[in-house]
Amino acid sequence: MAIKVGIFGYGNLGRGVEQAIRRNPDMELVGVFTRRDPASLKIKTEGVPVYAEEALEKKEVDIDVLILCGGSATDLPVQGPKYAALYNIIDSFDTHAHIPEHFADVDKAAREAGKIGIISCGWDPGMFSINRVYASAILPGGTPYTFWGKGVSQGHSDAVRRISGVADARQYTIPVPAALEAVRAGKAPELTTREKHTRECFVVAEEGADLERIEREIKTMPNYFDEYDTTVHFISAEEMARDHAGLPHGGSVLCSGVTGAEDEHTHVIEYSLKLDSNPEFTGSVLTAFARAAYRLQQEGQCGARTVLDIAPAYLSALSGEELRAHML
Amino acid sequence: MAIKVGIFGYGNLGRGVEQAIRRNPDMELVGVFTRRDPASLKIKTEGVPVYAEEALEKKEVDIDVLILCGGSATDLPVQGPKYAALYNIIDSFDTHAHIPEHFADVDKAAREAGKIGIISCGWDPGMFSINRVYASAILPGGTPYTFWGKGVSQGHSDAVRRISGVADARQYTIPVPAALEAVRAGKAPELTTREKHTRECFVVAEEGADLERIEREIKTMPNYFDEYDTTVHFISAEEMARDHAGLPHGGSVLCSGVTGAEDEHTHVIEYSLKLDSNPEFTGSVLTAFARAAYRLQQEGQCGARTVLDIAPAYLSALSGEELRAHML
Numbered sequence: 253m254a255i256k257v258g259i260f261g262y263g264n265l266g267r268g269v270e271q272a273i274r275r276n277p278d279m280e281l282v283g284v285f286t287r288r289d290p291a292s293l294k295i296k297t298e299g300v301p302v303y304a305e306e307a308l309e310k311k312e313v314d315i316d317v318l319i320l321c322g323g324s325a326t327d328l329p330v331q332g333p334k335y336a337a338l339y340n341i342i343d344s345f346d347t348h349a350h351i352p353e354h355f356a357d358v359d360k361a362a363r364e365a366g367k368i369g370i371i372s373c374g375w376d377p378g379m380f381s382i383n384r385v386y387a388s389a390i391l392p393g394g395t396p397y398t399f400w401g402k403g404v405s406q407g408h409s410d411a412v413r414r415i416s417g418v419a420d421a422r423q424y425t426i427p428v429p430a431a432l433e434a435v436r437a438g439k440a441p442e443l444t445t446r447e448k449h450t451r452e453c454f455v456v457a458e459e460g461a462d463l464e465r466i467e468r469e470i471k472t473m474p475n476y477f478d479e480y481d482t483t484v485h486f487i488s489a490e491e492m493a494r495d496h497a498g499l500p501h502g503g504s505v506l507c508s509g510v511t512g513a514e515d516e517h518t519h520v521i522e523y524s525l526k527l528d529s530n531p532e533f534t535g536s537v538l539t540a541f542a543r544a545a546y547r548l549q550q551e552g553q554c555g556a557r558t559v560l561d562i563a564p565a566y567l568s569a570l571s572g573e574e575l576r577a578h579m580l
Numbered sequence: 581m582a583i584k585v586g587i588f589g590y591g592n593l594g595r596g597v598e599q600a601i602r603r604n605p606d607m608e609l610v611g612v613f614t615r616r617d618p619a620s621l622k623i624k625t626e627g628v629p630v631y632a633e634e635a636l637e638k639k640e641v642d643i644d645v646l647i648l649c650g651g652s653a654t655d656l657p658v659q660g661p662k663y664a665a666l667y668n669i670i671d672s673f674d675t676h677a678h679i680p681e682h683f684a685d686v687d688k689a690a691r692e693a694g695k696i697g698i699i700s701c702g703w704d705p706g707m708f709s710i711n712r713v714y715a716s717a718i719l720p721g722g723t724p725y726t727f728w729g730k731g732v733s734q735g736h737s738d739a740v741r742r743i744s745g746v747a748d749a750r751q752y753t754i755p756v757p758a759a760l761e762a763v764r765a766g767k768a769p770e771l772t773t774r775e776k777h778t779r780e781c782f783v784v785a786e787e788g789a790d791l792e793r794i795e796r797e798i799k800t801m802p803n804y805f806d807e808y809d810t811t812v813h814f815i816s817a818e819e820m821a822r823d824h825a826g827l828p829h830g831g832s833v834l835c836s837g838v839t840g841a842e843d844e845h846t847h848v849i850e851y852s853l854k855l856d857s858n859p860e861f862t863g864s865v866l867t868a869f870a871r872a873a874y875r876l877q878q879e880g881q882c883g884a885r886t887v888l889d890i891a892p893a894y895l896s897a898l899s900g901e902e903l904r905a906h907m908l
Contacts, residue, residue: 389895517856528845565888567717
């Protein structure tokens with residue numbers, strides 16, 4: 253019997269999860285849930301109903317795991333604990349500073365309900381976190397470095413779009429090649445924020461807008477851009493549509509460390525991702541962890557988990573025997 | 581209180597584990613156990629006693645986790661079940677075809693004794709297995725590729741040394757650059773054994789040996805060399821000592837897969853290792869899993885496990901709170 257999965261939120265990430273479920277024969281999409289008018293939503297999977305959020309509250313649909321595809325700023329802090337009280341849930345909460353608080357909220361609700369809530373799934377936090385932990389456990393004393401890109405940062409793109417006079421914007425995060433190479437060579441360099449990444453913005457300005465002011469406002473924006481070397485290109489709406497429609501991303505977690513009586517041997521561990529579609533890959537990770545959530549609850553476990561608390565075997569459709577025979 | 585670790589077998593791997601324990605302040609080496617005469621063994625850690633194997637059987641030393649550093653051919657199939665009946669154990673059993681049988685043997689002994697036995701730790705099997713499972717769970721339909729090298733294969737070096745007229749030998753396994761690049765580019769090529777790796781042998785021949793025969797015997801050796809393009813170089817004992825004393829290794833697990841309604845997006849996941857010392861890195865992995873074994877038994881679990889059954893958090897010296905706050 254397939255694992256019955258619900259999707260709450262049908263933006264880029266929700267659509268990515270929908271595509272991922274289609275590729276996992278042991279899972280079945282049983283409903284998409286939305287705060288919009290359900291009648292206004294046309295989803296890609298034939299025969300699967302779209303429901304209003306209220307259907308979730310009323311438990312109208314039999315769901316094994318609910319994948320929350322909302323945003324970290326305002327959606328997930330509310331939806332996580334609310335729905336962990338009713339369903340096994342998965343989310344991609346990615347506000348690093350607030351993870352401990354979100355974990356505690358989901359943990360409380362899930363424990364009381366006997367459900368599992370796996371938070372902060374995706375690739376960072378997510379697969380990158382897993383690799384930071386493995387690498388630093390194997391090479392204690394080594395420092396894990398994380399490089400993002402080249403890829404579109406949706407948060408930074410949104411920040412540029414909020415500047416007055418900007419009609420549209422796309423921001424690429426780009427690792428500095430020399431920094432990446434130094435880390436790959438096991439040199440364990442000390443790197444400032446500016447030395448690790450550059451930022452490149454493509455901006456469609458409104459007619460008559462002051463381009464110099466826009467560029468200055470981007471480059472000096474606190475937290476988002478002021479600590480980086482940023483390049484700004486003004487382009488037409490046509491160029492934006494033609495050259496920057498995708499949401500590629502990726503990056504690397506690198507860790508070097510030494511062993512031997514006199515630190516004479518250097519080891520470099522690298523985990524890297526090259527993703528044509530950030531939301532579809534993130535959706536694929538969420539879907540694999542949905543399988544884990546289902547199995548954990550079947551075992552009688554409950555409470556909040558992160559990707560660090562889940563053994564790899566729980567993500568695979570293969571049995572323990574199959575994994576040992578073919579994948580180990 | 582530190583985790584008390586014993587090492588059984590003091591070859592390259594045992595010495596690698598010894599170095600790793602030194603870098604993990606929550607662990608303490610309490611003894612090295614050997615089938616040789618203990619008085620003949622000089623170990624690197626001051627103040628730690630060397631015992632004969634019998635001390636293990638008699639449980640003379642208080643040990644939380646025993647790390648078995650013997651070979652897979654004849655040592656571990658016997659030592660695994662024997663010592664899982666007495667201690668939590670870790671091993672690096674790497675005969676892929678016999679893993680299911682070894683797992684069953686260790687599982688039975690460990691369950692009866694209430695101990696944990698984690699088998700097949702290291703990098704392959706080990707970290708590479710973990711990455712094959714994660715990648716294929718996230719990208720179902722994608723094929724994980726494993727490339728080894730450039731590095732010294734001890735099994736292949738030994739095989740060459742067994743040829744009559746060979747005084748010493750070192751065999752390097754080398755990935756074929758074109759194959760690696762095709763997989764990295766997400767092309768998911770079909771590759772034969774010959775297309776994935778080449779083999780390069782450095783041989784010191786005995787005086788008067790028939791070099792042509794040695795080269796022919798190497799290149800046609802079933803399983804080891806016959807399916808590969810192999811290069812053989814005859815060198816002097818001095819060149820061997822000068823240029824080939826180390827045991828570097830490494831490699832990559834790569835997996836590409838597609839997402840999207842029309843398979844329009846390709847994703848590439850790569851996990852790669854560059855290791856100056858294969859046995860010291862393997863020893864570092866074993867040591868991290870020793871921490872996991874200790875914690876699992878503290879929780880009241882027992883039986884055999886593989887690296888696929890262990891959540892990443894169990895390997896880290898950090899607490900769940902610390903991991904969520906700093907590593908997620």
